[in-house]
Amino acid sequence: MIRNRVLFVLMLAAFVAALTLPFLGFAPNRLVSGRAISLSEALGAGSLTVFLACGALLFAACFMPQGRALHLLVLATALAFAVFLPLGAGTTATSLVATATPIARVSLAGGFWIIELAAVLAAGDALRRLEAGLALKAAAVIGVVTVLVFAAVSGAFDQLSLAKEAANRREAFADAVQRHGFLVALSVLLALVIGLPLGVLAQRRPRWRDLIFGGLDIVQTIPSIALFGLLIGPLAALSDAFPDLRRIGISGIGVAPAIIALVLYSLLPMARGAFAGLASVPDSVVETARGMGMTGGQILLQVEAPIALPVLLSGLRIVTVQAIGLAVVAALIGAGGLGSFVFLGLGQRALDLMLLGAVPTIFMALGVDFIFQLLLGIARRTP
Amino acid sequence: MIELDHVVKRYGGRGAVDGLTLDIEARTLCTFVGPSGCGKSTTLRLINALIRPDQGVIRIDGKDIAELKPETLRRGIGYVIQSIGLFPHWNVADNIGTVPRLLRWPKARIEARIDELLHLLRLDPGEFRTKFPHQLSGGQQQRVGVARALAADPNIVLMDEPFGALDPPTREALQGEIRRIQAETKKTIVFVTHDMDEALRLGDRVAVMQSGKLVQFATPAEILARPANDFVRQFVGGADMSIRVLAVARVAERMAPDGAGQGQARGEAIREDASLKEALTMMMTSGRDALPVIDQEGRRLGIIRLGDLAHL
Numbered sequence: 001m002i003r004n005r006v007l008f009v010l011m012l013a014a015f016v017a018a019l020t021l022p023f024l025g026f027a028p029n030r031l032v033s034g035r036a037i038s039l040s041e042a043l044g045a046g047s048l049t050v051f052l053a054c055g056a057l058l059f060a061a062c063f064m065p066q067g068r069a070l071h072l073l074v075l076a077t078a079l080a081f082a083v084f085l086p087l088g089a090g091t092t093a094t095s096l097v098a099t100a101t102p103i104a105r106v107s108l109a110g111g112f113w114i115i116e117l118a119a120v121l122a123a124g125d126a127l128r129r130l131e132a133g134l135a136l137k138a139a140a141v142i143g144v145v146t147v148l149v150f151a152a153v154s155g156a157f158d159q160l161s162l163a164k165e166a167a168n169r170r171e172a173f174a175d176a177v178q179r180h181g182f183l184v185a186l187s188v189l190l191a192l193v194i195g196l197p198l199g200v201l202a203q204r205r206p207r208w209r210d211l212i213f214g215g216l217d218i219v220q221t222i223p224s225i226a227l228f229g230l231l232i233g234p235l236a237a238l239s240d241a242f243p244d245l246r247r248i249g250i251s252g253i254g255v256a257p258a259i260i261a262l263v264l265y266s267l268l269p270m271a272r273g274a275f276a277g278l279a280s281v282p283d284s285v286v287e288t289a290r291g292m293g294m295t296g297g298q299i300l301l302q303v304e305a306p307i308a309l310p311v312l313l314s315g316l317r318i319v320t321v322q323a324i325g326l327a328v329v330a331a332l333i334g335a336g337g338l339g340s341f342v343f344l345g346l347g348q349r350a351l352d353l354m355l356l357g358a359v360p361t362i363f364m365a366l367g368v369d370f371i372f373q374l375l376l377g378i379a380r381r382t383p
Numbered sequence: 384m385i386e387l388d389h390v391v392k393r394y395g396g397r398g399a400v401d402g403l404t405l406d407i408e409a410r411t412l413c414t415f416v417g418p419s420g421c422g423k424s425t426t427l428r429l430i431n432a433l434i435r436p437d438q439g440v441i442r443i444d445g446k447d448i449a450e451l452k453p454e455t456l457r458r459g460i461g462y463v464i465q466s467i468g469l470f471p472h473w474n475v476a477d478n479i480g481t482v483p484r485l486l487r488w489p490k491a492r493i494e495a496r497i498d499e500l501l502h503l504l505r506l507d508p509g510e511f512r513t514k515f516p517h518q519l520s521g522g523q524q525q526r527v528g529v530a531r532a533l534a535a536d537p538n539i540v541l542m543d544e545p546f547g548a549l550d551p552p553t554r555e556a557l558q559g560e561i562r563r564i565q566a567e568t569k570k571t572i573v574f575v576t577h578d579m580d581e582a583l584r585l586g587d588r589v590a591v592m593q594s595g596k597l598v599q600f601a602t603p604a605e606i607l608a609r610p611a612n613d614f615v616r617q618f619v620g621g622a623d624m625s626i627r628v629l630a631v632a633r634v635a636e637r638m639a640p641d642g643a644g645q646g647q648a649r650g651e652a653i654r655e656d657a658s659l660k661e662a663l664t665m666m667m668t669s670g671r672d673a674l675p676v677i678d679q680e681g682r683r684l685g686i687i688r689l690g691d692l693a694h695l
Contacts, residue, residue: 288468291431291541292482292531293457306472 001063006125007074008062011055014118018055021111024089026096029103039111042092051088054081058122068130075126079140081119083147085112086157093159107161107352134377141370161352162359169356173341177360180337183327184364187259188320191266195319198267199274200300209275216268224326227264228333231257258335262326266319273315277308310379317372324365328357338364384409385430385539385571390439392425399425400436401595407588409444409538410569412561414586416576417618422595423575427541430573431460443539458482461532461540461570465547467524469516475501475527476512482535500530503564522553529560533568542574546581558585579619583607583631591615603631629660629692637692638676640685648673648686655684659692 002008023042027034040048054077061074093106127137157163166173198216202209222230235257239246250256281304289299305312331339341357344350385407392400400422407413415423428434429441432453441448448456469478476497483493501508504526516524525545532540542561546554562585565572576582582589583603591599591606591614599611607628610616619627635655641647652675653662665674672689 282466282468282471284464284466284468285470286468287433287466288462288464288528289470290433291457291462291464293454293459293485294481295454298485303470307470 003064003066004062004125004129007058007122010118010122010125011059011062014115015055015059017111017114017118021114022109023111023115024092024096025105025107025109026100027105027107028101029105034105034107036109037092037096039115043088047084047088051084054084066129071126071130075123075130075140078119078123078126079144082116082123083144085116085119086148087151090151090157090160093157097159105161105164105352106159108355134374138374162355165352165356169341173356176336176338176340176357177364179335180324180327180339180361180364183255183258183262183330183335183337184320184323187262187266187323187327188316190259190263191270191319191323192316194263195267195270196274199271200278202271202275203278212271213268213275216271219264220268224261224265224329225332227261228257228329231260232333235260253334255335257333258327258330262323262330265326266323269315269318269322273312273318274308276315277311278304280311281307310376313372313376313379317369317376320368320372321365324361324368328361384444385573386440386442386445387426387429388440388442390426390429390436390441392422392429392434392436398422398595400429403439403595403597405590405597405600407571407573409571411587412565412572412574412585413588413590414574414576414582415590415592416579416582417592417598419577420594421592423577423590423592424543425595426592427543427573427575430539431457431462431541433457458485458535459537459539461534461537463525463528463532463540463542463545465544467528469524469527469531471516474513474515475506475519478516478527479531479534481531482537486535488535496534496536500533503533503567504530504560506530520553521549522557525549525557526560529557529564533564533570537570539571539573542572544576545574547576547578554581561585580627580630583619583627591618604628607631626660629663630658632659633657634659634662634676634687638685638687639691641683648675650675652677652683653687654679662687663689663692 018039022036023039024037025034026037039051043051057077058074058081061070061077064070089108089112096106097104123140127140130136132140151157152163158167198212202212219227232253235251236253239251245251285303285307286299289303294303327335327337328339328342331337331343338357338361342354343357345352345354345357387403387405387407390400390403391398399420403422403426415426417423425434429436430443430448432448432451435449443456470481473481476494479497479500480493483496488496497512498508501511506523506526511519511523511527516527519527528545529542532542546557549557558581561572561574564570574582574585576585583606586603588600589603589606590597591611593614599606599615601609601611606615607619607624610619616624633655634653634657637659638655648671650669650671651665653665655676655678662674666672666689674687676684676687678684
């Protein structure tokens with residue numbers, strides 16, 4: 001009998017991927033499509049044995065009686081898997097490139113990504129089943145990240161094509177990450193400044209509620225590429241009419257329309273979060289606060305805001321993660337950021353270049369999401 | 384003293400409070416009682432300016448409250464409601480210290496006051512100061528609610544069905560606390576309830592309301608003896624009325640002093656400030672038809688007989 005269906009499905013996917021999909025791709029240069037290298041070929045006999053043993057253990061865990069000890073074992077094995085797989089890929093890449101020309105490329109292929117994803121999801125599932133506290137979650141994430149960063153710094157991944165693309169474009173890459181972070185941070189900040197008052201207004205004045213959320217709903221339904229495009233016209237006209245605006249960087253393309261679009265998309269979840277947070281404050285609490293002689297401002301800051309904080313943070317979490325993803329599209333109108341690699345890669349049919357934009361975006365989103373989880377945990381613990 | 388002078392508050396054309404005039408004496412406990420929607424809670428919320436009257440004037444110690452800043456007025460009036468409304472993100476001590484903090488008392492004075500109030504409400508400061516509201520039982524929460532209302536030592540405390548959601552034993556215990564605290568601190572307490580027993584048991588005077596109007600405003604004994612009309616008679620409960628009289632009247636009112644030719648009673652004595660209901664209970668459980676009466680210090684005063692209870 002299958003006692004852990006989630007783990008079973010993940011292991012099945014990993015197993016099928018290992019058998020049918022290439023683990024790595026090996027090409028003489030970045031333009032031609034290369035030769036597929038399977039998992040068994042990529043890992044030596046020794047590593048393969050360890051790999052298979054871990055896989056067998058996780059597979060067996062699906063059928064064993066479930067308990068804390070088993071969940072901990074699954075967690076440890078899945079985490080080891082998640083660390084071991086990229087390290088193995090890096091080692092293999094180093095030995096493959098040693099036998100070829102310097103422009104040869106070893107890229108991570110479908111098999112690698114699916115098995116790695118399965119391992120990460122299995123670890124997450126184990127953490128959920130353990131009902132893990134903040135400390136254990138943080139330890140797991142920080143542990144894996146530390147090992148991988150340490151390995152990256154010491155050159156374990158240098159011969160993978162993704163790392164080579166990053167190295168070739170070191171400055172552009174650093175700029176893009178910085179620009180991406182700037183776009184997200186500024187737009188989330190502006191969304192907070194505008195969205196919070198809108199949410200408070202919607203909660204305080206029921207007559208305004210439909211207007212505010214109706215308007216923001218419409219914005220949310222405009223496809224992102226269309227919204228970025230729509231802003232080019234008006235902003236270009238504006239900066240033509242007022243040259244001073246152009247001097248401070250506002251024009252039809254670039255950062256200004258990107259920020260405006262990102263803020264517009266962020267307003268709905270932000271205002272909804274503020275509204276739902278305030279609505280979660282019991283009426284009796286506000287009633288007694290008024291009855292004891294607190295002013296409106298004191299009630300908002302000392303009573304309503306702290307009680308609404310967890311719901312508000314959930315809204316902010318959605319806003320930030322969404323903005324990280326949407327900022328990729330902003331590269332289309334010249335705002336830069338990690339999206340520029342994605343679109344460059346699309347144009348050149350260079351998968352590694354696309355991944356150079358996409359993978360850091362995913363890590364950024366996961367990292368931010370993780371930080372918000374920690375903050376939420378702290379906000380909920382102090383009642 | 385709280386004076387209500389022809390006060391009218393309308394909701395959608397209907398008078399929730401319809402021309403209410405009455406004076407609440409300082410340092411007394413006044414209960415407002417009536418069916419749902421009779422305007423008793425509205426009256427309470429008019430007194431601390433949570434709502435404003437459409438007509439009429441409310442004066443506290445001779446001053447029209449419309450001329451005061453509402454926050455200033457409310458900081459001088461304790462307020463307790465049925466759903467308690469403790470701040471869930473603050474512990475017991477912080478909850479109780481709310482109004483003193485608003486009034487910018489020195490920290491040491493606030494801390495001392497919190498301990499004093501926890502003692503007054505029979506909650507151990509060592510145990511309860513740092514607890515959060517969700518860790519308390521309903522009765523403990525309302526004890527904290529009452530302590531919070533008394534924190535800045537207001538002259539007036541408004542209570543809106545404060546014990547309506549509590550189970551009967553807890554409610555009775557807290558009713559006892561309110562009587563005791565009122566006797567010790569001499570606050571002016573305005574207490575709203577829909578429970579006639581509670582109104583009669585607690586009130587020095589009882590205001591019976593119906594459809595926004597005051598029907599009768601009198602002492603509990605008077606309301607029982609001479610209900611103003613059929614509504615009051617029905618509300619104080621027809622056949623049960625005599626039992627209610629027993630609960631309201633004191634032994635001292637019916638006893639005969641020693642040496643009045645009534646003879647001597649033996650066995651456990653009853654205090655003169657006990658209710659006739661307690662006297663009857665003691666007679667029935669001990670199988671006697673007369674009890675010795677003593678005063679607070681235990682001195683022998685006289686005798687009360689079963690027959691004395693029946694003279695209504």
